[in-house]
């Protein structure tokens with residue numbers, strides 16, 4: 001019986017695959033390789049190249065691998081792209097999740113773990129957000145994910161599915177053993193971009209907005225290390241197996257780091273003083289997004305192992321060095 005991981009050739013999905021393998025689970029990956037890369041799927045793990053909306057394919061994979069559980073990571077994830085191409089995002093994220101859900105339910109899947117996002121909260125009044133805060137996404141990406149959450153809830157109520165919806169805050173870092181990391185070439189995420197600037201792969205870094213109502217004027221984010229996040233998926237799956245249920249969990253540490261703090265940390269850890277420019281605010285950036293992570297800690301007994309910003313940055317730099325050297329991501333061995 002294998003766990004079906006959609007998007008398992010992508011950044012977070014690949015780390016979830018490693019966490020599952022490390023825990024002795026069988027895995028099958030379904031990925032269309034639109035942003036994911038084949039070498040991120042470890043040796044020995046079946047990779048089915050295809051679309052999650054291909055119902056016949058999903059039915060076949062579920063049947064052939066005895067799948068009862070799905071972790072659904074596959075999506076488009078770039079916020080500005082979602083503003084430029086909203087219908088593309090509603091198709092990729094909402095409609096394809098609907099198709100996957102329908103095929104999975106018809107084929108007998110019992111447990112579903114879904115990648116959602118803090119973007120469902122929009123620009124909250126409160127700096128620290130719990131799961132009961134009213135969702136109010138401010139871009140098509142966030143709305144495409146919120147609609148998926150609603151579909152999962154409704155389908156679960158009607159068809160008896162157990163699920164965990166995980167709302168990630170800012171995901172960063174890399175596998176501590178160096179087996180995986182963020183490999184996208186056009187990434188926009190702060191820690192990735194700053195690491196590239198430190199290694200000379202970008203000429204400079206811009207800080208978007210220095211006049212926010214935060215201690216140093218730059219935005220605060222809750223950076224969660226990707227292996228800790230993968231462990232949270234495993235804990236959520238085990239909880240569903242043991243107790244069933246329907247859950248929504250914030251995934252973060254409950255503390256914010258400012259853009260300036262991140263930049264200083266990357267400079268200190270790398271030992272490189274790269275150029276930094278102060279730029280206007282980026283559209284749609286809330287001043288502060290920090291998770292109240294009480295629920296996931298209490299319900300799943302989830303204990304982060306890599307919550308220190310220095311550690312996260314060191315991992316991101318190590319991974320970037322490996323990619324910067326022109327090496328393919330290492331083919332992981334699990």
Ligand SMILES: NC(=O)c1ccc[n+]([C@@H]2O[C@H](COP(=O)([O-])OP(=O)(O)OC[C@H]3O[C@@H](n4cnc5c(N)ncnc54)[C@H](O)[C@@H]3O)[C@@H](O)[C@H]2O)c1
Pocket residue numbers: 006007008009010011012013030031032033034035036037050051052053072073074075076077092096115116117118168169170171172184
């Ligand atoms: N990276 C973050 O900070 C962040 C934050 C919040 C939520 N998320 C969510 O986490 C999930 C994974 O994000 P990521 O950062 O690993 O992105 P990613 O782009 O690295 O991974 C997405 C993977 O899904 C695959 N994929 C996309 N559409 C597909 C389809 N129709 N059929 C099959 N495969 C498909 C891609 O090839 C890729 O391997 C997404 O659902 C994203 O919305 C990410």
Ligand SMILES: O=c1ccn([C@@H]2O[C@H](COP(=O)(O)OP(=O)(O)O[C@H]3O[C@H](CO)[C@H](O)[C@H](O)[C@H]3O)[C@@H](O)[C@H]2O)c(=O)[nH]1
Pocket residue numbers: 077079117118119168169170171188189190191193205206207208209219220221259282285289
């Ligand atoms: O070159 C850069 C890149 C980012 N930033 C700033 O750094 C902070 C973090 O930005 P990221 O792009 O790293 O992350 P976001 O907070 O914009 O978005 C992340 O969190 C969102 C939830 O709100 C979504 O889940 C989204 O997918 C995920 O990337 C923001 O204040 C941004 O303005 C800069 O100053 N310069």
